[in-house]
Amino acid sequence: MNKAEKKFRLYAILVIFVLLTTLLAVINGVNFTMVAGDADMLTQTLADRHGSFERKEKAPGDMQTQPDQPREKDFRMGPMGPDSPEMNESLRYFTVAFSGKGGTVETVAFHISAVTEEEAWEWASGLMKQTTGWTRGTYRYRVYKDRGTVCVTVIDQGRELLPSFRILIISAIGEVLVLLIGWFVLLAIGRKIYAPLEEADRKQKIFIANANREFRIPLTVIDGNTELTERKYGPDDQTRSTHRQVAKMNELVDKLGSVGIFDEEKMSAAEISLSEVLAAALDREKANFSARGIELTADIAPDVKVKADPEGMSKLTDELVGNALKFALTKAHFKLKNENGVILIQTQNDTDLPDGPADQAFDRFTTLQNAKEGDDGLGLSYVKQTVKAHNGRASAAVSGGIFTLRITL
Amino acid sequence: MKILFAAPDRDLLECFRQLLETDLGETVTAFDGTQVISLLMSENFDVLVLDRDIPRVDHKTVIERANGKNVPVILLTDEPAGVRRTGEPSASGRLSYPFTFAEIKKAILKTLEKRGVKETEGPVIKDE
Numbered sequence: 001m002n003k004a005e006k007k008f009r010l011y012a013i014l015v016i017f018v019l020l021t022t023l024l025a026v027i028n029g030v031n032f033t034m035v036a037g038d039a040d041m042l043t044q045t046l047a048d049r050h051g052s053f054e055r056k057e058k059a060p061g062d063m064q065t066q067p068d069q070p071r072e073k074d075f076r077m078g079p080m081g082p083d084s085p086e087m088n089e090s091l092r093y094f095t096v097a098f099s100g101k102g103g104t105v106e107t108v109a110f111h112i113s114a115v116t117e118e119e120a121w122e123w124a125s126g127l128m129k130q131t132t133g134w135t136r137g138t139y140r141y142r143v144y145k146d147r148g149t150v151c152v153t154v155i156d157q158g159r160e161l162l163p164s165f166r167i168l169i170i171s172a173i174g175e176v177l178v179l180l181i182g183w184f185v186l187l188a189i190g191r192k193i194y195a196p197l198e199e200a201d202r203k204q205k206i207f208i209a210n211a212n213r214e215f216r217i218p219l220t221v222i223d224g225n226t227e228l229t230e231r232k233y234g235p236d237d238q239t240r241s242t243h244r245q246v247a248k249m250n251e252l253v254d255k256l257g258s259v260g261i262f263d264e265e266k267m268s269a270a271e272i273s274l275s276e277v278l279a280a281a282l283d284r285e286k287a288n289f290s291a292r293g294i295e296l297t298a299d300i301a302p303d304v305k306v307k308a309d310p311e312g313m314s315k316l317t318d319e320l321v322g323n324a325l326k327f328a329l330t331k332a333h334f335k336l337k338n339e340n341g342v343i344l345i346q347t348q349n350d351t352d353l354p355d356g357p358a359d360q361a362f363d364r365f366t367t368l369q370n371a372k373e374g375d376d377g378l379g380l381s382y383v384k385q386t387v388k389a390h391n392g393r394a395s396a397a398v399s400g401g402i403f404t405l406r407i408t409l
Numbered sequence: 410m411k412i413l414f415a416a417p418d419r420d421l422l423e424c425f426r427q428l429l430e431t432d433l434g435e436t437v438t439a440f441d442g443t444q445v446i447s448l449l450m451s452e453n454f455d456v457l458v459l460d461r462d463i464p465r466v467d468h469k470t471v472i473e474r475a476n477g478k479n480v481p482v483i484l485l486t487d488e489p490a491g492v493r494r495t496g497e498p499s500a501s502g503r504l505s506y507p508f509t510f511a512e513i514k515k516a517i518l519k520t521l522e523k524r525g526v527k528e529t530e531g532p533v534i535k536d537e
């Protein structure tokens with residue numbers, strides 16, 4: 001399994017994970033919200049009935065307004081809903097009333113076995129400053145004012161929440177199973193899915209290699225025949241022009257060969273000092289920058305090391321320096337540093353390009369608007385390919401007349 | 410000096426035969442590996458310029474035969490400079506297409522210099 005195929009499988013499984021997690025999160029979220037909504041409806045019903053479903057229950061304050069046993073017509077969701085007539089018998093709850101005058105506490109209703117009445121008072125007093133919500137995991141509470149007292153009603157929703165928790169656990173297990181099955185399916189049929197992509201990439205490489213090979217002999221012959229013509233009839237503008245064009249084509253063919261042969265499967269890895277490699281590349285072109293009137297500055301952190309293909313890194317730095325030399329108007333700046341383990345190579349030069357992203361500069365045979373005659377659009381393509389092979393990122397953008405090329409490794 | 414130039418392209422052979430004969434000496438051309446081996450067996454050459462993709466006989470066999478006759482070989486390849494395949498018999502020199510006449514002339518002279526063969530315009534003359 002090659003690196004690209006591994007990436008393809010990882011991304012595929014990641015997409016399945018994200019989609020499935022989102023779907024299950026929504027389902028479970030809606031489910032828990034509905035349970036909470038049902039519980040709130042119950043606590044509200046209790047609040048409307050002064051904290052109790054019981055008939056002739058002693059209510060705080062006014063005994064004359066004690067409600068009757070709940071009637072069928074009061075229930076909005078029918079016998080299956082959380083406010084069904086059976087609820088009176090099955091609901092586990094308590095209501096405690098706190099009187100402002102003298103700070104007295106009174107139990108309005110107590111239909112629960114999990115806590116004692118004293119514990120219920122203490123529990124309720126801790127909730128007095130709230131409004132509604134979950135308490136102790138599976139209990140829903142509501143705090144409300146009722147005839148001069150502050151009432152706290154707490155209902156046990158453990159039984160109602162159990163199916164929701166089961167669905168949540170089943171969802172989690174199901175997701176893990178789906179991911180495992182998905183991974184094995186991708187292992188089994190991933191090759192078939194990935195094969196067309198790989199084939200397209202292989203064909204592109206073969207095309208470039210063939211084109212590169214097929215150009216080589218004709219160029220040699222053209223140059224040789226031009227030499228022969230010059231010997232017979234003397235050199236003239238046409239033969240000189242032919243030599244120049246052939247030389248350009250030769251350069252292009254060599255670059256094309258380099259791009260074609262950079263194969264990440266075959267690249268070697270060694271610890272190299274990127275600081276030294278970049279400094280050497282800059283040193284080689286220092287005079288050319290000066291000759292072109294370009295102010296060259298560099299901020300290279302000492303001893304920045306990277307485990308990479310030495311030849312690839314050497315060519316990469318050469319291309320970066322060559323690119324700045326070719327396109328800088330008056331100044332070029334190089335920066336190399338290690339930021340918490342991430343190596344940053346940044347080149348900046350002034351430009352007349354408009355502001356905006358310039359990532360198309362990395363495309364093969366693509367040049368930007370400031371390209372000069374003879375630019376082949378291969379140099380930065382090589383840079384991108386090398387960076388990608390080393391699991392890095394490369395980006396290019398123009399802002400305020402400065403072209404910035406940023407590489408992280 | 411006598412040069413054997415072998416490549417699978419007739420235009421290339423003819424063009425470089427004329428140039429080499431003008432500047433270095435007699436140049437015999439061959440289009441395939443069989444011709445090269447036959448010429449190596451029947452004549453004496455100071456250098457063999459051999460295209461790696463020569464047809465009919467594998468270039469490795471041709472190089473081995475040339476080495477057997479003590480004829481230095483300059484291998485012409487279509488791979489970029491610096492790329493070298495493993496397991497190839499050693500050649501005295503390598504040159505990557507595309508090249509100029511000046512480059513091939515330099516490569517031949519460098520190879521011959523190592524052998525002590527002088528540049529001539531006529532028949533083969535060897536230092537004894």
